[in-house]
Amino acid sequence: MSLATERRGRAFTTANLARAVFIKQLILLVRYPINLLSGLLTMYVFFLIIFLGGQSVAGEAVADNLAGIIVGFFLWYMAWSAFSDLTWNVTREAQWGTLEQLYMTTEGFELLMLVKSAVNVLLSFLTGFVILALMMLTTWEWLTVDVLTVVPIVALGMWSVVGIGFLFGGLAIVYKRIENVFQILAFGLIALIGAPVDATPELGLLPLSQASYMLSLAMEEGVRLWEFSPTDLTLLVGVAIVYPLLGVGFFRLAQRRARRLGVLGHY
Amino acid sequence: MSRPERSSTEPREQDEPAIRVDGLTKAYDGPAGKIRAVDDVSFSVDPGTVVGVLGPNGAGKTTMIKSMLGLIVPTAGEVRLAGVDVHAHPSKAYEHVGAMLEGARNVYWRLTVRENLDFFASLAGHPLSAVRERHDELLATFGLAEKADETVNELSRGMKQKVSLASTLSRGASVLFLDEPTLGLDVESSLELRRELRGLVDRESMTVVLSSHDMDVIEELCDRVMIMNDGRVIADDTVENLTGVFASQAYELTMAGRLPETTRTQIEREHTVERWERTPDGVDRFEVVLEDGDALYDLTNTLEGSRVTIASIDAIQPDLESVFLELTNRAGSFADSRSRAPDDERRADRDGSEPQKREARLRRDGGRSDTSPDGERRGGGRR
Numbered sequence: 001m002s003l004a005t006e007r008r009g010r011a012f013t014t015a016n017l018a019r020a021v022f023i024k025q026l027i028l029l030v031r032y033p034i035n036l037l038s039g040l041l042t043m044y045v046f047f048l049i050i051f052l053g054g055q056s057v058a059g060e061a062v063a064d065n066l067a068g069i070i071v072g073f074f075l076w077y078m079a080w081s082a083f084s085d086l087t088w089n090v091t092r093e094a095q096w097g098t099l100e101q102l103y104m105t106t107e108g109f110e111l112l113m114l115v116k117s118a119v120n121v122l123l124s125f126l127t128g129f130v131i132l133a134l135m136m137l138t139t140w141e142w143l144t145v146d147v148l149t150v151v152p153i154v155a156l157g158m159w160s161v162v163g164i165g166f167l168f169g170g171l172a173i174v175y176k177r178i179e180n181v182f183q184i185l186a187f188g189l190i191a192l193i194g195a196p197v198d199a200t201p202e203l204g205l206l207p208l209s210q211a212s213y214m215l216s217l218a219m220e221e222g223v224r225l226w227e228f229s230p231t232d233l234t235l236l237v238g239v240a241i242v243y244p245l246l247g248v249g250f251f252r253l254a255q256r257r258a259r260r261l262g263v264l265g266h267y
Numbered sequence: 268m269s270r271p272e273r274s275s276t277e278p279r280e281q282d283e284p285a286i287r288v289d290g291l292t293k294a295y296d297g298p299a300g301k302i303r304a305v306d307d308v309s310f311s312v313d314p315g316t317v318v319g320v321l322g323p324n325g326a327g328k329t330t331m332i333k334s335m336l337g338l339i340v341p342t343a344g345e346v347r348l349a350g351v352d353v354h355a356h357p358s359k360a361y362e363h364v365g366a367m368l369e370g371a372r373n374v375y376w377r378l379t380v381r382e383n384l385d386f387f388a389s390l391a392g393h394p395l396s397a398v399r400e401r402h403d404e405l406l407a408t409f410g411l412a413e414k415a416d417e418t419v420n421e422l423s424r425g426m427k428q429k430v431s432l433a434s435t436l437s438r439g440a441s442v443l444f445l446d447e448p449t450l451g452l453d454v455e456s457s458l459e460l461r462r463e464l465r466g467l468v469d470r471e472s473m474t475v476v477l478s479s480h481d482m483d484v485i486e487e488l489c490d491r492v493m494i495m496n497d498g499r500v501i502a503d504d505t506v507e508n509l510t511g512v513f514a515s516q517a518y519e520l521t522m523a524g525r526l527p528e529t530t531r532t533q534i535e536r537e538h539t540v541e542r543w544e545r546t547p548d549g550v551d552r553f554e555v556v557l558e559d560g561d562a563l564y565d566l567t568n569t570l571e572g573s574r575v576t577i578a579s580i581d582a583i584q585p586d587l588e589s590v591f592l593e594l595t596n597r598a599g600s601f602a603d604s605r606s607r608a609p610d611d612e613r614r615a616d617r618d619g620s621e622p623q624k625r626e627a628r629l630r631r632d633g634g635r636s637d638t639s640p641d642g643e644r645r646g647g648g649r650r
Contacts, residue, residue: 013392020389024378031377031418097372100338104361106392260340262295262304262330265368 014115017107022119029123040127044134047073051139066141067220072193074132075157075215079189079208081124082158086117086165090172091179094267103264109255110248113169117162121155128154149218149225156240157211161189163243164207170247170254176267204235207243211236283350284311285442285474286335291344293327293334293498304330305341306498312491314441315472319479319489321591327498328478329368332444335476336366348442362391365440370450371427374434376420380411383419383430384437391438398437405433409463425456432464443475449484461487482588492587496595509590517541517583518563522551523576530573538566551575554583 029036050069054062062069093099103109136142164185172178195203197213204210214232217223225233258264293305305327312318322328333339335346337353337360346353349363367373374383381402388398406412409429414422419430432448448464449457465488468475479485485492486506494502494509502509525545526534534540534555541554557563563580570577585593 012394016392016394017389020386024375024382024386027382028375028377096375097369098375100333100336100366100368101373101387101390103338104336104357104364104366105390106358106361107390108358112390256340259338262293262333262339264338265333 014107014111017105017112018115018119021112021115022122025116025119025123036127040130043077043131047131047135048138051135066139067143068216070132070135070139070141070143071216071219072190072212073135074128075154075193075208075212076189077131078124078128078154078158079161079193080186081128082117082121083161083165083168083185083189085120085124086113086162086169087172087178089113089116089120090169091176091267094173094176094265097265100265103255110252113166113251114244114248117165121158121162124158125151125154143219144222146218146222146224149223150215152225153211153215153218153236156236157208157215159240160207160211160243163245163247166244166247166251170251173251173254173258173264174261176263204232205239207239210239283347285314285316285349286310286312286476287345287347288335289345291331291334291346292342293330293339294342303498305334308344308498308500310493310500310503312474312476314474316491317468317473317475317477317489319477319485319492320495321479321482321485321492321587322495323595326495326595328495329446330498331495332366332446332476332478333368336364336444338368363440364442364444365391365435365438366444366446367431367435367448368444368446369431370447371424371431373431374419374427376427377418379416379418380406380422380430380433381415383434387434388437388439391440393439398439401439402437405436408467409433410459423456425452425460428452428456429460429463432460436467441471441473443473445475445477447479448477449479449481457481457484464488482586482591486587494591494594502590502594506587510585510587516559517554517556517585519552519554519579519581519583520566520570521578521581522570523578524551525549526551526570526575527573530569530575533569534566537569538562550578 050073051062051066054069090099093102102112105112107115132145168178168181168185171181189208192206192208193212195206195209195212197204197209204213210232214223214228214236217228218225228236255264288311289309291305291308292303294301294303296302308331320328320332330339334341334344335348335353337346337357340354348360351360351363353360353364375386378386384402384405385395385398388395388402403412406415409432411426411429411433414426419427422430428448428451432445435443435445445464449460452460461484467473468488475488477485477488489506491503491505492509493500531543531551534553538558539556541556544552546552555566557566567577567580
């Protein structure tokens with residue numbers, strides 16, 4: 001087999017795997033409807049608490065920053081999905097007894113988990129836009145949702161958080177029940193979203209912060225993707241590459257440690 | 268039924284066994300030092316062979332199988348599956364391998380039967396168009412065709428187990444690992460699954476490593492049996508040979524009356540008596556294990572000297588279970604004596620005469636004598 005044929009073969013089987021993972025994840029999403037609906041409802045109630053609670057406490061201050069709150073909450077929800085889905089997937093697959101089957105893919109375990117993460121990000125858009133629509137309907141605050149701008153920014157921002165997801169996914173493979181630890185990061189995500197990148201551009205090196213800054217400009221002020229500076233765009237893309245690379249590297253070490261300890265399929 | 272074709276960039280050497288394991292060792296840190304879950308295991312399996320792995324709980328069966336699959340990183344040793352080093356090139360090796368490790372938990376219960384087959388085939392790199400026909404055949408073989416569009420959680424335990432096996436087979440693997448494939452099944456479902464599996468293995472000439480506590484499964488399906496204890500392979504042979512080794516050496520003798528005490532004492536001194544029984548009508552019956560065929564003549568001479576007529580002599584035909592118990596108990600005694608042996612003696616064992624080789628020698632010698640680490644032969648005893 002020539003190298004070109006082999007490469008084409010590899011691309012084909014990876015695409016085939018991505019298709020299979022997407023179909024499976026979509027089916028499971030639909031076949032656990034209570035889980036899906038309760039997840040959406042919880043997030044919406046959480047937003048209502050922030051919105052209505054904030055109004056009663058801070059009044060005008062909340063009304064003045066409503067757009068920022070909606071954008072921030074939307075991004076937080078998406079980032080939380082990207083970050084937690086991988087860890088949950090690892091835990092659930094181990095409980096189901098299918099994690100070791102996934103490890104035995106011919107495409108490589110890390111690639112499979114990257115594909116799963118990409119599918120999770122994609123599916124998160126479906127639920128994320130439902131939450132966004134509910135928030136805008138509730139507050140009657142209509143934001144600019146330029147899909148060509150919002151989707152790439154959010155996707156790249158989420159992808160940087162996927163890197164952290166891989167880190168915690170790696171911990172879950174070795175230590176199993178770590179939900180309580182990774183829930184702490186839910187608060188960490190708020191800090192990353194609220195980081196003042198406009199005042200301190202270096203903070204854009206943190207995961208999600210650059211995406212949060214750019215998304216606020218896009219949705220609140222209508223800035224289009226191509227109107228951002230090359231520095232902003234480079235930072236957005238760079239962060240979305242570096243953190244997943246670090247995360248996958250850690251995940252690889254963790255799965256090797258789990259296999260050395262003989263606990264890969266344990267739960 | 269045809270397996271989906273694939274080309275491999277790592278050509279398999281001619282005459283390469285389907286499975287080759289060299290010096291496989293897995294040691295864990297335990298509270299009392301290193302624990303060798305798998306201890307220097309080496310063997311090979313020819314294509315088309317079904318190998319059963321037997322052993323008591325904690326013998327190292329699952330650790331060995333998972334180490335062979337690359338799911339556990341061994342401390343030492345090499346495993347080649349279909350000619351590919353599974354630890355160096357796992358993805359390449361997985362093109363040839365399927366494993367059912369968790370029984371019915373091996374599949375997604377919220378997916379339909381067919382969706383499971385499709386997904387697991389994709390994990391092995393097969394496009395759906397290439398496996399559709401095979402999946403239809405698998406569904407028909409396992410009697411799942413009518414259930415193909417039902418989610419797995421709606422099926423019975425036996426059906427779930429079949430889905431799990433069919434999903435493993437959907438990968439189009441030539442080497443299969445099945446860990447307790449009939450665990451938890453009722454007798455009927457177990458028989459059915461065994462029948463279907465045997466038919467499939469014969470048709471497709473698959474190589475199978477099968478671990479089970481169910482002796483019937485092993486006897487019915489396996490061409491060869493490996494018995495493990497304390498991480499070591501203590502026996503490796505066909506079912507016929509394993510049971511045959513013990514077949515001609517155990518006898519049940521029924522006397523026409525009561526044996527004198529002196530005769531009983533003499534028999535106990537010269538042979539290994541497993542059981543004495545005195546019936547209410549005063550007849551002695553006993554089970555004895557003899558060193559060799561000549562010992563039977565010695566025994567009958569002794570009995571004739573007592574002037575009590577021998578009513579019957581029956582050779583006891585052992586089944587695999589009794590062979591298994593015999594070997595694992597004996598290895599347990601051996602391990603106990605090893606643990607009491609001085610360090611240099613244990614080193615000598617590791618360096619020169621591994622327990623499995625000793626056991627192989629024991630089998631060749633007739634299997635009726637225990638050999639202690641210092642080489643002293645002792646009368647064996649069936650427990």
